[in-house]
Amino acid sequence: MKKNNVTMYEAVNEIARRRGFFWPSYEIYGGASGFMTYGPLGSLLKRKIEATFRDAFLKPLKMLEIESGIITPAKVFEASGHVKSFKEPMVECTKCRRKFRADHLLRDQANISDSETEKLTLKQVSKELKRHSIQCPECKGEFGHPQYFMTMFVTRIGPYSDSVGYGRPEAAQSIFVEFRRLFEVARERLPLGLVQIGHALRNEISPRQGPIRLREFTIADIEFFFDPQDAKCNLLKQVEDETLPLIPGTLKSQGLKEALEVKVSEALQEGYIATEWLAYFMVLAKRFLNSLGVPDEKQRFIEKLRWERAHYSAQGYDQEVLLDRLGWTEVSGHNYRTDFDLKQHMKWSKVDMQVFKEYDQPKSVDRVFIKPIRSTIGPAFKEDAKKVIDVITGADASRFMQEMKKKGYVLAENFRILPEHVQVSRKTVEEKGRKFVPHVVEPSFGIDRLVYIALETAYEKKKDRAILKFPREIAPIQVAVFPLVTKGDLGKKAQELQRKLSEEGLEVFYDESGSIGRRYARADEAGIPLCITVDKLTLADNTITVRDRNTWTQVRIKIPELVPNLNAYFDRKITFEDLGSISN
RNA sequence: GCGGCCGUAGUCUAGCUUGGUUAGGACGCUGGCCUCCCAAGCCGGUGACCCGGGUUCAAAUCUCGGCGGCCGCACCA
Structure with missing residues (x-):
């Protein structure tokens, strides 16, 4: 879908930069790909999306949120398996330039087992490749020197210290590391949901597509712990009749491309989803995206096959959103991590991570x-x-x-x-x-992608101008206040009103430059749902007009009723038409 | 990281082939005038050759390197 010969992706990025939602960082030094700066509108929007996330997940399940550091001692990621699986020896064919995992070549062509290749240093890998005269499986070309790809950021902790630290590639690990204390703080109840929203770092080989793949990004990880012998989800009733757009792994390998609409109860019966809690969270995830403006038909859950999954995952579904140019784009992963992480930390730290449950x-x-x-x-x-x-x-x-x-x-x-x-x-x-060691299901969201998706979903072109139709809950700015013209006392009155609304806790934008039409257009582009205009009548009868961003219709309302009505409107208790009486 | 294409104000673009321009325009932004409802009009202002080396008397223009973007390959835990 192209609008005026420009893809939505381009249009959204342009508006994001121009209006200050986000832009590539370090531009004055030529930029550094994989990093992004949120401007004023963007940080407001991101904050609101995070707030919506909390409403959608934390509240119904009484989950607890934590905040921990990004720099993490090496031990943690050695234990979690990340050091091993984030670092792979790669070789490139000198002829066709294809890249291969050196360890896989040794396994497949030289019959060296995985456990053996793991122990090899780069030099040894290189030697083994030569010794078995391994060639490119595609073109029979020669290989160059093997190189490690380590996609975790490495650093040193302390000034002269040898102690290695990694930038965390996910926020999840600190929840596992701190599990004992958290469990105690939560008064030893299961199931228990623990959450962290924070930055994570991945030194991606080739970050592209702006906010979609970053080297530093915000991740929202939910680790939901439960007793594997009591794996029933007590809230399943609330969701079991709902349908999920699913592409289960078994059908995916058979070539299924279009998602099936599967009832939650059926998905569990058919074994498409391994455990009830996973299914429950997938429904919440779907609703969460709904609340950001993404309709059901632009969502799907696609199962990751065994070799596509992370090392810790027993089952994984990606939640994807259909975007204009980028196609189906992953926004969240729903992994059944079983007891993998806690067990690993038990093994490495020698600390007992088991919980006790009385008969x-x-x-x-x-x-x-x-x-x-x-x-x-x-x-x-x-x-x-x-x-x-x-x-x-x-x-x-x-x-x-x-x-x-x-x-x-x-x-x-x-x-x-x-x-x-x-x-x-x-x-x-x-x-x-x-x-026993509790089991974990992990819904994990990329917040920056959600920001982009909220923008693209909201984006619309109307009469050659851009409108961001954010759901009112996530609109960065809630109301704009304008004097219709700058003559007379209208400006003064409008500023007074702006101050009042701002004190009421609303995010308010005041503008008196240019013509009223221009100001409406600017407000539409910033996604402001309501514009309040002070006009000649205001001075006479203390009423103002409120204009709806989506329909451009107006109602007239008395100033004393404004605040309670606006609050009701933003709480979705009333519609725009209920705000006042239709004018014009 | 490799290959292809590309890089002039916030945006779109003229100029590059054939080196010498006060680097031109439109939109935006901004100040003013006007204006009682959807980027209206008039006047003024702001703002660019991605960065660095080389060639040359002279580089937006030629050349090399870097950075960045798009597409494809690979990668995406």
């Missing part, structure tokens, strides 16, 4: 206990003895013994542990409850 009735259960026998382990494993002891202490006793029975030994972390190394005992114990 209704205590249960007595037979349990197996295993203990390392140091006197036999010592001589057998020598310097590795300590590691072996840790392995045994940390193992799941019943599973350990099952394997022992089956094979006569247990192979753990490359240690062959024999029956003589462990002491086994059985006891009947009374269990008051169970300990």
Whole structure:
């Protein structure tokens, strides 16, 4: 769809820059792609979108919000798996310039296993490629030197320190890292939703399309924790009859391109969506986009196939919005992260991240206990003895013994542990409850994309002028106040009114330059829903006119009724026509 | 990161081929006049050769490098 031979993308970016919503940063130094500055209108709009996000998600679920730092000690992202999966050795074919993952080439052409390639340094990768004389699978060309692509920003923490820090690529990790305290603060209830809205950094290879792919961006991560054995969503009733536009993975691999309208209850029955909470959040996400002005038919949820998913995700749907030029564009990801992150942090930090849930009735259960026998382990494993002891202490006793029975030994972390190394005992114990690692579903939104989408969705051309028809809730500026002409006391009266409305907490814009038509046009372009005009009659009977941005119709209203009516209007309690009596 | 195309005020654009212009226009923005309702009119003002090197007496113009943009490839956890 083109309007006046200009795509909406171009038109929106132009208006964004000209009116001060956002623009590329550091322009005076030639710019740096992947960074963007929000101007006055943009930061107001972004703030309102974040407020809408809070209304849509935090309130109904009583979720709790946190705020943590961007610079994060390396350990955190080593534990979370990001260091490993954000860094890949790549090689480029010198002939056809295609790029490949070097580790995948070694796996596929030289039969080197993933766990082996992981351990290789760049030099070794290079050597192995040569040794197996691996060629470009596309054109049989030679490869250049392998290089790492590390898309996390790296820094050093402290002045002379060797301690590495990363710019967080998602806001989620600090929620997992701080989970124990947060759980305690939330008084140990499940399900529990924890939220963070904040900046994240990704050193994208090729950031493009302005606000759509940035190197520094605002992400809104919801980590919703629940008991996997009690995975029912108690609010499902509110959404189960609603439909979602879905492209499930199974159908996607069969070539399905158009989303199916699937009832939530059906999507769960058919197994399209793995868990109820995920489905529930997908409905909230759809409604949230509705409230930013995006209709259902411009939304869809498309499942990510196994190899497309993040390393932590057991199931993932992307919520996409259909844009004019950019096509289907991801605005949020809905991942079932299971207990992956908490378990990883448990493993690396050695801190117990399990939660305890009391049974209704205590249960007595037979349990197996295993203990390392140091006197036999010592001589057998020598310097590795300590590691072996840790392995045994940390193992799941019943599973350990099952394997022992089956094979006569247990192979753990490359240690062959024999029956003589462990002491086994059985006891009947009374269990008051169970300990488990909660599971997590994660809806995660890119706020900057939402800002862009709100703009593009609101954008309309009418009689050769641009109008941003924001839903009234997210309009950066709510009302404009104009004197019809600058002659006489109209200006004074209008400024008085502007001050009054501003004191009432409304975002107000005053303008008296140019003609009234020009001012209306400027207001439309800033997406201001209502324009209030002071005219000759105002001085006589204390009434003003209010003009609707979307229809350009006007009503006349007495000034004392203005504030309560405006409040009702912005709370969607009344329509524009209810504001006053139709004039003209 | 690679390849193709491209870069003149906030926007659109003339000029570049053939080096020498006070770099021209329109819209916007802005000040004033006028104006009782949708970018009206009149007068004034503001504002640009992406950055850096080279060639040359002289560079918007030729050349090299960088930065940025668009498209394609790759990447997108």
